[in-house]
Every structure is written in structure tokens, then in C-alpha cells.
Amino acid sequence: MKPILRIVYSSMKIQMKQTFAREMFRYIVIIFPLFTGLLMGFVYMDKSTADFVSYAMVGTATMTMWSSIAFSSASDVQRERFMGALAQIFNTPEKFYYIMLGKVLGNTLLGAVSMVISFIFVGAVFKVPINIVNVPVFLAVFFISVVSYMMIAMMLSGVLAVSRQARTLMNSMDYIIFLLTGSAFPITVLPIYLRFFSYALSPTYAIKLLRLAITGSVNTSAFYLYFVGLIMTTVLYFVVSLGLYRTIELRARVNATLEVI
Amino acid sequence: MIEVLNVSRSFTTKKGIIHRKTETMKAVNNISFSVNQGEIFGLLGPNGAGKTTTIKMLTTLLTPNEGKITILGYDTVKRAKEVQKRINFIYGGERSLYWRLTAKDNLIYFADLYNIEYKQMQSRVQGLLKLVGLEKYADKKVETFSKGMKQRLQIARALINDPEIVFMDEPTIGLDPAATHLLHEIILDLKTRGKTIILTTHYMKEAEELCDRIAFIKQGEIVDIQSPSAHINTAAKNSGKAIKSIEDVYMHYFGAERGVE
Ligand SMILES: Nc1ncnc2c1ncn2[C@@H]1O[C@H](COP(=O)(O)OP(=O)(O)O)[C@@H](O)[C@H]1O
Ligand SMILES: [Mg+2]
Numbered sequence: 001m002k003p004i005l006r007i008v009y010s011s012m013k014i015q016m017k018q019t020f021a022r023e024m025f026r027y028i029v030i031i032f033p034l035f036t037g038l039l040m041g042f043v044y045m046d047k048s049t050a051d052f053v054s055y056a057m058v059g060t061a062t063m064t065m066w067s068s069i070a071f072s073s074a075s076d077v078q079r080e081r082f083m084g085a086l087a088q089i090f091n092t093p094e095k096f097y098y099i100m101l102g103k104v105l106g107n108t109l110l111g112a113v114s115m116v117i118s119f120i121f122v123g124a125v126f127k128v129p130i131n132i133v134n135v136p137v138f139l140a141v142f143f144i145s146v147v148s149y150m151m152i153a154m155m156l157s158g159v160l161a162v163s164r165q166a167r168t169l170m171n172s173m174d175y176i177i178f179l180l181t182g183s184a185f186p187i188t189v190l191p192i193y194l195r196f197f198s199y200a201l202s203p204t205y206a207i208k209l210l211r212l213a214i215t216g217s218v219n220t221s222a223f224y225l226y227f228v229g230l231i232m233t234t235v236l237y238f239v240v241s242l243g244l245y246r247t248i249e250l251r252a253r254v255n256a257t258l259e260v261i
Numbered sequence: 262m263i264e265v266l267n268v269s270r271s272f273t274t275k276k277g278i279i280h281r282k283t284e285t286m287k288a289v290n291n292i293s294f295s296v297n298q299g300e301i302f303g304l305l306g307p308n309g310a311g312k313t314t315t316i317k318m319l320t321t322l323l324t325p326n327e328g329k330i331t332i333l334g335y336d337t338v339k340r341a342k343e344v345q346k347r348i349n350f351i352y353g354g355e356r357s358l359y360w361r362l363t364a365k366d367n368l369i370y371f372a373d374l375y376n377i378e379y380k381q382m383q384s385r386v387q388g389l390l391k392l393v394g395l396e397k398y399a400d401k402k403v404e405t406f407s408k409g410m411k412q413r414l415q416i417a418r419a420l421i422n423d424p425e426i427v428f429m430d431e432p433t434i435g436l437d438p439a440a441t442h443l444l445h446e447i448i449l450d451l452k453t454r455g456k457t458i459i460l461t462t463h464y465m466k467e468a469e470e471l472c473d474r475i476a477f478i479k480q481g482e483i484v485d486i487q488s489p490s491a492h493i494n495t496a497a498k499n500s501g502k503a504i505k506s507i508e509d510v511y512m513h514y515f516g517a518e519r520g521v522e
Contacts, residue, residue: 003376007373007374007376010370010373010374011370014359014362014366014370017361017362017366018361021361021402083357083358084352085356085357085358087322088357089374090322091320091321091322091345091350092345092374092375093342093345093346093374093375093376094374099374253321253324253338256272256317256323
């Protein structure tokens with residue numbers, strides 16, 4: 001295996017092994033998604049099937065994925081800092097970026113598992129026929145959104161690796177994303193100035209695209225517009241995360257930010 | 262092997278909540294020394310003298326503010342990756358390991374990060390576990406280990422890339438006599454294999470028995486660098502007192518700092 005692939009792969013493996021060994025694991029990966037799913041299911045119970053699938057199911061799935069990718073990745077950095085392993089892995093010859101990418105990938109796989117669980121669970125409890133009109137487009141968009149969330153996770157973990165204050169930001173991040181991206185309700189109910197932020201967040205586009213794939217309206221100008229939005233935000237996150245990690249490699253050594261004290 | 266030339270490092274800390282003041286203190290002040298291949302080199306001095314800061318700069322974890330460090334011909338700032346491949350380090354205590362993973366998983370992960378050839382990996386991991394007397398505990402989680410066992414695993418981890426130079430910052434702190442003895446044997450064995458060791462310790466006997474040369478460091482500055490016996494002679498001559506050991510030399514330099522006088 002190429003050194004880079006090896007590092008990504010083994011970091012991913014280590015990440016998953018560590019998560020399985022944690023008590024909180026069951027809550028984050030299974031219980032939390034089920035509760036969110038139930039809650040959203042009740043809210044959208046009386047709405048049309050399309051709305052139900054869009055908000056209760058796709059919305060929950062998005063949230064689940066988001067929590068496990070971004071939130072876990074962020075708290076992992078913190079945990080590693082306290083364990084003293086952050087400095088240790090940082091000082092190995094390969095780029096820190098790949099180690100963190102592996103960790104984020106590990107969280108992504110776990111997130112995918114819990115997402116599928118919640119999707120099937122909500123569908124079964126509310127007896128909704130899951131009717132996705134355009135399955136290939138749905139899967140393609142889903143895949144790109146996951147990549148996009150991983151890039152967000154890379155940006156966040158990068159900020160957390162160098163900043164000790166970023167933790168508070170992280171804890172409120174879940175709700176911010178929940179509200180701004182239209183997971184739970186359409187963003188048109190948000191004030192205009194908040195919608196501006198919505199359009200800088202890739203999950204906003206991902207959710208819209210997934211909905212369009214569900215209803216089959218993929219040959220519309222709206223679809224292409226959102227698709228461009230998703231790709232552009234994702235590329236932007238990728239570039240920012242690369243730049244961020246380059247800065248980290250330099251700054252952490254200058255400012256001594258990798259340790260606890 | 263190691264060339265340190267006029268190196269200084271200061272830290273800036275922020276004090277106060279309302280009236281934020283920044284304070285700069287010089288942790289290491291214009292130090293120069295060199296270490297030869299196969300040497301065991303000790304850094305001794307009271308808490309806060311700048312030993313750890315020096316080790317961090319040598320291991321590329323911190324950049325010097327001034328001066329230049331060359332390790333195996335590579336500049337520690339400009340060619341950090343090259344340096345990292347060829348060195349390793351232990352910070353005393355139980356940190357820098359993944360407690361939720363087994364001893365073997367920990368070593369394999371670091372073998373991956375250092376890109377150790379697959380063919381060698383299994384035998385090297387087994388060999389290192391044997392070296393530190395943990396082969397029976399290979400598949401036990403680190404969180405079940407005693408402090409001494411964790412520290413021994415740290416030693417194994419630090420040898421995973423077969424480093425040319427091993428840095429040890431208070432490696433025997435809190436170890437029981439048997440574990441201390443084991444570490445001393447490992448250090449001497451590394452020396453016979455041509456490896457170079459840089460060591461800090463608060464145990465004067467340990468330094469006297471192991472080190473080829475000792476640097477005393479006081480408030481970020483090097484007081485004197487010589488072999489243990491030369492230190493004893495110099496201190497005896499300068500003080501006119503009966504100085505028989507490195508402990509006496511230490512007291513000659515730092516005794517007044519106890520705050521008794
Ligand atoms: N990250 C840091 N931020 C601020 N001050 C630091 C930092 N690291 C070390 N120092 C200060 O630098 C001085 C030297 O510390 P250190 O090198 O750890 O000493 P030693 O290892 O000899 O006990 C101490 O006064 C310590 O408080
Ligand atoms: Mg120290």
C-alpha cells in the first residue's frame with residue numbers, strides 16, 4: 001500500500017476501534033439517531049409522503065451523518081490532546097492531514113451505519129413507503145454530500161487542533177447546522193441574512209438535491225443550480241482545509257499549541 | 262549527529278481576564294552544544310530550567326526563536342520530516358498512548374505511521390514487546406496496565422522506527438526499581454548498537470551511571486558540559502568542598518535554589 005493510503009487506512013481503523021471501546025458509542029451511533037428520527041417522524045406524520053421522506057427521513061439521516069462526522073471528529077482532537085497522543089502523531093513523518101483524514105473517514109463509516117439504521121427504523125415505524133424516483137442520482141448526491149461533510153470535519157478538526165477555545169463553538173455547531181441547512185424545515189422561513197449563511201453550507205444543497213432525487217425532478221434548472229452549489233462549497237472546504245493544515249504544521253510548532261497546558 | 266547553535270526560545274502567555282497582559286519569558290537562552298553518535302547525553306537542572314523545551318526543539322515539536330539546530334545533517338525547521346523519520350522520543354509519564362487499544366494495536370499503528378515495511382512489522386512489534394517484557398500482555402488494553410507497564414510500552418513505541426537518536430524526557434519518573442533497571446539496560450544496549458540517547462532526569466545517580474556527558478542547565482542557560490567525572494573534579498576545585506558525586510555537583514550549582522538560605 002502507498003504510505004499515504006496506509007496512514008489513512010490505519011488511522012481509520014484505529015479510530016473505529018476506539019469508538020467501539022467507548023461507552024458513549026451506543027448512544028451516539030444508535031440511540032441518538034433513533035430518537036431524532038422518532039421526533040421528526042411525529043412532527044411530519046400528517047404531512048404528505050414526500051414531505052415526510054424529505055424532512056423526517058432525509059433530514060434525520062443528514063443530521064445523524066453530520067453529528068457523527070463533524071462532532072465526533074472535533075471531540076476526538078480534544079481527546080487526543082488530553083491523552084498526549086496529538087503531539088506524538090503530529091511528529092510522525094507523514095502529513096498530519098492524512099492522519100486526521102483517516103479519523104474522519106472512520107467516523108464517516110460509523111455515521112453511515114447509524115444513518116441506515118435510523119432510515120430503516122423511521123420508515124418501518126411510520127410505515128412509509130420509501131419511494132425514491134431517481135435512485136442513481138440519489139446515491140450519487142448522497143456520496144458527494146458525505147465527501148462534503150468530511151471536508152467540513154477536516155476544517156473543524158484543524159481549527160480545534162490549534163485552538164483551545166474552539167470547543168464551545170463545537171458544542172453549538174450541531175444546532176446551527178440543524179437550523180441553517182433546512183434539515184428540519186425549509187430555510188425559506190429563516191430571515192434573509194441567515195439564509196446567506198445557509199448558502200455557504202453544503203448540507204443546504206445536499207438536502208435540496210436529495211429531495212429532488214426523491215421526487216424525481218432531477219432535470220430541472222433548480223437541480224443543476226444546487227448541484228453546482230454543492231460542488232463549489234465542497235471544493236472550497238477542501239481548499240480551506242488543506243490551507244488550514246499547512247498553517248497548522250507551521251503554527252503549532254511556533255506557538256506550542258498542541259499540548260494541554 | 263546533533264548540533265545546537267545559539268538557540269533561544271521564549272513563550273508568550275496572556276495573564277488576567279479583564280486587563281489582558283501578555284508576558285514573555287525566555288525558557289531557553291542562547292544555548293549551544295553538540296552530541297556525538299553513540300553518546301548518552303544528559304540534561305540536568307531544576308524544574309523550569311528549560312530541559313523539556315530544549316528536547317521539544319530538538320525533536321521538531323517546537324521551533325527555536327533564534328539559532329539553528331541540525332540533526333543528522335538536517336535542519337530541524339526546514340527539514341523536519343527528514344529528522345522525524347530518524348528519531349523518536351519518550352515523554353515521561355503514562356500519556357501518548359491509546360488507552361482503549363491493546364498494546365499490540367498501539368505499536369502497529371505507530372509502525373503504520375512510520376511506514377515500517379510489512380515484512381518487518383510483525384517481527385519488530387513482537388520483538389519490542391518482548392524487549393520491554395510485555396509479550397504476555399500484547400492483546401490487553403492499555404487502560405488495564407499499571408503505570409510501569411504503560412511506560413514500558415512507551416519505550417517500545419519509541420523504538421518502532423529503529424531511530425538513530427532517542428530523546429527521553431524524564432523516562433524513569435515514577436517507575437519501580439525493576440522497570441528502571443530494565444530501561445537502563447535498554448539504554449545501554451541502544452548505545453552498544455551505535456544509537457544516540459539524549460536524556461533528562463532528576464535522578465542524579467541515574468545520570469552519573471549512564472551518561473557519557475552531562476549538561477547542567479539553569480534558567481535556560483547551559484552552565485557547563487563535561488563527563489561526570491570531569492564535572493566532579495571541576496566542581497571540587499571551584500568550591501573547595503568535598504564533591505564526590507553528580508548529586509554533589511548538582512547541589513553545588515543549584516543547592517542555593519532550595520530557598521533554605
Ligand atoms: N507551552 C508553554 N507556554 C508557556 N510557558 C511555557 C511553555 N512550556 C514551557 N514553558 C515555561 O518555560 C520554562 C521552561 O520549561 P521546561 O522547558 O518545561 O522546563 P524543565 O523541563 O526544565 O522543567 C518554564 O518556566 C515553563 O513554565
Ligand atoms: Mg520538563
